[in-house]
Amino acid sequence: MKSVSFFLLSLFVPIFLHAQSVKNSLRAPAYPLITLDPNMSAWSYSDELYESSPRHWSDKKLPLLGVLKVDNEYYRFLGTEEMELLSMLPNGEDKPWEAKYLTKDPVGDWTAISYDDQSWQQGKGAFGTFENEPHSKTNWTNAKIWVRRTLDLKEDLSNSSILLEFSHDDDAEIFINGIQVVKTGGTGKNKRVKLNDAVLKTLKPGKNVIAAYCFNGGANGFLDVGLLKERTDQALFPKTAKQISADVQPMQTHYVFQCGDVELKITFTAPLFLDDLVLLSRPVNYLSYEISSSKPRTVELYLEASPNWALHLPTQASSSSTFQKNGITYLKTGSVAQKILERKGDHVRNDWGYFYMASDAKNIQAKVESGEVQKLAFRTNIQVKGKAKGKFAIGYDDVFAIQYFGENLRPYWNKDGKSSIEQQFELAFKDYDLLMKKVADFDRNFMLQYQRYGKSYAELCALAYRQSIAAHKLVQAPNGDLLWLSKENDSNGSIGTVDITYPSAPLYLYYNPELAKAMMNFIFYYSESGKWKKPFPAHDIGTYPVANGQTYGGDMPVEEGGNMLILTYAIAKVEGNADYAAKHWSVLKTWADYLVEKGLDPENQLCTDDFAGHFAHNANLSIKAIMGIASFGYLAEMQGKKDLANTYLSKAKEMAKEWEKMANDGDHYRLTFDKPGTWSQKYNMVWDNLFDMQIFDPKIREKEIQYYLTKQNRYGLPLDSRETYTKTDWILWTASMAEDQATFERFVNPVHQFMNETVNRVPMSDWVFTDKPERRGFKARSVVGAYFIKMLEEKIKSKN
Structure with missing residues (x-):
């Protein structure tokens, strides 16, 4: 009788699909925004979308900025203005650095600027075990290592904001110009510590020294150090929109904002239909918008991304561009190195392949800003007469996705090498209206169906759906x-x-x-x-x-x-x-x-x-x-x-x-x-x-x-x-x-x-x-x- 009751109930559910929508009241620990695969996903870690930059689950920031201009007033609704750190002294992720090192106890104050390290060995950082630390430039297999990295400063940094960036496996002690900055146990990658005034006062033009000790208590050893400088740019968009609501559905995350007397709806969509493998593997998500106004007006929408989306670390060298093809305007960015499938591990992101933002709008302006920090931006003027709708697409082409028993495999959407990322974007825009209807129907049906086992159950499953899928990669x-x-x-x-x-x-x-x-x-x-x-x-x-x-x-x-x-x-x-x-x-x-x-x-x-x-x-x-x-x-x-x-x-x-x-x-x-x-x-x-x-x-x-x-x-x-x-x-x-x-x-x-x-x-x-x-x-x-x-x-x- 139980199965018969279920069958009868399932017959009646579709009748209500277009009449009912069930809002998810759960305040998500993090809100899914872009969900493509394990290394390409972005989440909002805050209640309001404009309170923080989107992040990868490894906590690395993926700057994405959205601003709506209404009546000469700018309302920031997405992300924050990231004052990206500048690399003063690069770590060894991409570029080897010269240093002196020793694997037996040094004599004297080895942390001092004046210390004579001429008898030490010369090597390149980072230092680590080649077998398990692919970014090691000098093989270190001993229990202990002492390293001295010299930097020749051209400017006085005593009034600057400087951070030490370091990675260690295991216990580490790090000194700058003889002053201890770090003493820590365990392991860590790309940790950052802001230098205090005492250390900053020593950072004068001329010779300066980072001295570091690391103890390898297990199978792996790793030591890497660098310096970063904070920018002091002033924010251009300090005023925020007023967020009215946030709602996580299985395939979509909806936000509603008030920008003056204009209502703005923003929706992040991942059309992840598990019974359509070609669509499931398509590396494109949507960012849709709907603007409502009680009077006719022209508003301006601005969307900006950072090359971080295609990098493991923001200090890596990148190359960005804009181009048009078959009626679509693209912004593209990727690392200069393009080390295909070389970076593996837990808290890492792709730094090969290319990140894209795309628009099919006719009046879109695309720009790549160069300088100390690159920005990729779309700007468009929108005529609002009651309501106006539009969309952007965000995607990633990782070229090769998986190495499988020695053979590099392309992602499933391009398993035979006959497609291209531009073709995938063209399909995404062509299919947009149909897909958005299917997604909306799926989300409504999902919430109604799952609610039979309680509202809590439905809301948890809605949040779990994209998370589980995005932790996988599909290949053949x-x-x-x-x-x-x-x-x-x-x-x-x-x-x-x-x-x-x-x-x-x-x-x-x-x-x-x-x-x-x-x-x-x-x-x-x-x-x-x-x-x-x-x-x-x-x-x-x-x-x-x-x-x-x-x-x-x-x-x-x-x-x-x-x-x-x-x-x-x-x-x-x-x-x-x-x-x-x-x-x-x-x-x-x-x-x-x-x-x-x-x-x-x-x-x-x-x-x-x-x-x-x-x-x-x-x-x-x-x-x-x-x-x-x-x-x-x-x-x-x-x-x-x-x-x-x-x-x-x-x-x-x-x-x-x-x-x-x-x-x-x-x-x-x-x-x-x-x-x-x-x-x-x-x-x-x-x-x-x-x-x-x-x-x-x-x-x-x-x-x-x-x-x-x-x-x-x-x-x-x-x-x-x-x-x-x-x-x-x-x-x-x-x-x-x-x-x-x-x-x-x-x-x-x-x-x-x-x-x-x-x-x-x-x-x-x-x-x-x-x-x-x-x-x-x-x-x-x-x-x-x-x-x-x-x-x-x-x-x-x-x-x-």
Whole structure:
């Protein structure tokens, strides 16, 4: 009866699509603006769009300025006027610098300007291990290094505002003219410290010295230093518009402003339809505007961007231009170096390829301002008679997107090399009216449909949609496989991580199972090609965007084996056949057999919650192994392999009974089998319920859910008994195991409250504290695709 009710309801939803629009009331931690791929996304970190410059999720600023002139008054509605720092002494990101260095303890005051360093070695910065630090110019593999970098100043800087920019791995001490400026532990990239008056007074014309020490306590070492100078330009647009509202929909972010007596609506649109792969991969977003006035008038709209959009660091050399082609006016910028696919890692951005802004307006003026800091700007006069509408397009051509086992791959939209970025912009403008209607319909339908599981759920999913998609890149492998490659944003930069795929998958299983396969094809290939020889799946296939093989330091045998088997069965359930599993049957059986041997009581190893460290006898990880074995059994059953199915299903049920005995702790089940008085979220059991696998006694889930309700804090259910932090993706899975809507919402509402109140203004975090509105770590990750587990449940159960 439940599936019939859903079917009837779904018939009536479209009737209201054009009559209703559901506003998202969530104050987003960060508002998505441009969402193309992991290295090309921009977010507003403030409540008002004009309070701050858009930022990449790595926190690097992407200056984008919007101003509307009304009756000789300028109203800034987008971004701030960035007084970009000037590079006085470049670091080693692009340009090597000369220095003296030593790898044994120096004698005397080695930080002083007058120190005699003639006996030191001569080298080029930055200094680091070549193997893991691609921007190292001198290979440093010792435990310690001392470096002296000399600068010959032509001017007195004592009255200037100067910043030291530095990178270090690990502990570092940095001195300028003998005065300590930095003493820090750990690691950091492109950190900045403003120099105090005492240091500034020493920066006189002539010889000056930056002296730095770094200790390499682990596998990697890195040291880089430079100086930046703040500009003192006066702001041209100090007056702001009045923001009336902000609204995040799945594919759009809407803003409304008042500029004097004129209303301005601004919309950022990413037409990310998961069932249209060509459109999904098109590297173009829209910035649309609608201006309303009670009287006829001429207004002027100004939009300005910075070359930062095509750089990793603003100090890198760039080249910008403007041109026209087939009725479209372009602004284009990119790095001078164009080191294709050379920069890899976590908190990095593309510094190859080209950023574009484009307009099809006839009266548009395009300009590139040179000088100390480049600006790319559009200016247009608009005749307003009631309402006037228009648009800009923003895009990026990364030329080559991914290196895949030694071969450079183009992005999917140009997989055969026969398209061009200009053709993509032409299509974007041609399709604009149709796409905007489709997007509006999708957003309305989405919010109405998802609201059936509560307003909080709908609003969280609306914010999660673009975030998860933008953490992936779509390419085609040389063998024709579709590859939907995630970047492990803000956690280590891995590409194609299996335990990132696992939580992310519900979104793609729900909208397009071909993308779910594309998140797994490369792992199957890695094992089946013989490149990965272990009897369980790899953790990843590299460090984004270089996918030449696993780079993560440790394996997760039970974790990744369970993930791949469960998701392969999930694809079969969504598609109604096991064809995909049949293609990979041999390796699936190898993984299933490994879980049979090692899965019930896992040895000391990592699971997907690797931040919690290694530990043995993990009860939730054991569930994953059992679910993986059961998945293999059901896949065998779908192919008519009855004897094989009975063998693995019987084994899974036998292990489930043993699990209950080992994990039982009275009114709940333990975190680890050997530690009474502990507990954890058993989110891996969600599949038993979702697929009606009947492996575990349903009373286990019921008991756990009731126990969890006694452990909730203001901002959600902790991950387990060890800490107050949680993972929001797993909370949504735990919530989906509840038997009724009210209980589901009791788990979801605190997550919504956290996102609404968090003090960390970054793209949604999935690792947060439950007793305070602060993130523990992570942001902008694809794993928020996990939030769609409830919709996947609806889809699966409607088929039964």
